[in-house]
Each structure stands twice: as structure tokens, then as C-alpha cells.
Amino acid sequence: MIKPVQRELYAVIGSPVAHSLSPIMMAAAFEALDHPAVYLALEVDSFEEDLRVLTAVGLRGLSVTLPHKVEAFRLAAERDETAEAIEAVNTLRREGAGWQGRNTDWLGATLALKRVTALDGKSALVLGAGGVARAVVYGLKREGARVTVANRDEDRGRRLAELFGCSFIALDALRADPTVRPLDVVVQIGRAHV
Secondary structure (H helix, E strand, O other), rough: OOOOOOOOEEEEEOOOOOOOOOOOOHHHHHHOOOEEEEEEEEOOOOOHHHHHHHHHHHHEEEEEOOOHHHHHHHHHHHHHHHHHOOOOEEEEEEEEEEEEEEOOOHHHHOOOOOOOOOOOOEEEEEOOOOOOHHHHHHHHHHHHOEEEEEOOHHHHHHHHHHHHEEEOOOHHHHHHHOOOOOOEEEEEEEOOOO
16 A cells, blocks of 8 residues: 655645646645645546545545546545535545545635625526536525526536526527616626636
């Protein structure tokens, strides 16, 4: 068995991750805290298989990014109630024999939006239906916004809207008449091509 002995190992995992600044930020945090750890950026193509390898090597924690947040949720042995509601995780922490999944995307997105505008009672459009979109919709709904979802894959967009009790609008309808719904907040996640 191979395991780290001088420093704990952490990583951001996804595809692509070469652009990530997380290793620089986390290295500074570990140094400031005098915590013996290394934080890597790892390209992960086959999430389930690669997670087994990362577990065997002894990584303690993972920041999960595109496109693996929903699969990370599925594979987490434990999940907090926010992750359960969102059905996606962006953080995996190794505890005992399994991974604990959490979602903090919703909090970051909500706090960023609240710095610009109050959300209670606002009409919001979320363009996208992946793991981050789930988190944003959750945060907006939690803050009292009326949310509409639009997505290229209409079935996926409708499922997200149903999951959170939101409206759905097809991208074609939105393209044809962008004023079809009055909007206070628009959040684009990914490549919606509106």
C-alpha cells in the first residue's frame, strides 16, 4: 500500500483543470496555517475509477469541478443535507472508509449575488442544468427568488426545474423573445449559447 507520510495530499479534480488557481491559493493557505499538505490539480476522465485510485493513494480531500459534481454526489458515502437537496457535491473529504460529500457552491454564488442585489422576491433566470446550476438554483430559491431554468438539453433543464419547483423556458423561446419574462437576475453557467 502506498500512502503519504510527510504531508497530507489534497487536489482539485475535473476536466479540464490545468487553468485552476486552486493549487496556488491552497499552498498559501497551508503555509499560513503551518499545515503540512500539498494541493494538486488532477485531470480526471473516468471519475469512479480515478476516485478509487485517489483513495488508494491516500488523498484526504478533493475539490470537485466540471464535469464530475453529480457523479461525486452519487459516490459519496455520506452527504450533508444541502448536498442531498442539490444532488451534487463540490467537496469530498475522506473520513474512515468513505468520502463525505458537501456542496459549498450554492453559498459562494448566493453571497456573490447578494453583494450586488437583494434576492428575495426577485425574478431570476439560470442558464444551465449541471451541478453548479443546481447549487445556484438552490441558493436563489433559499433566498426567496422566483427562478426560471433554461438549458440546451431541454429534458435536463426540465428535470432541474422540477427538482426545485421552478419554471422552465426553452432556449429557443428565450432566443426568439428575450423579453418573454421580466428578469432581475441572470446567471449563466457553462455554455448556454443564448
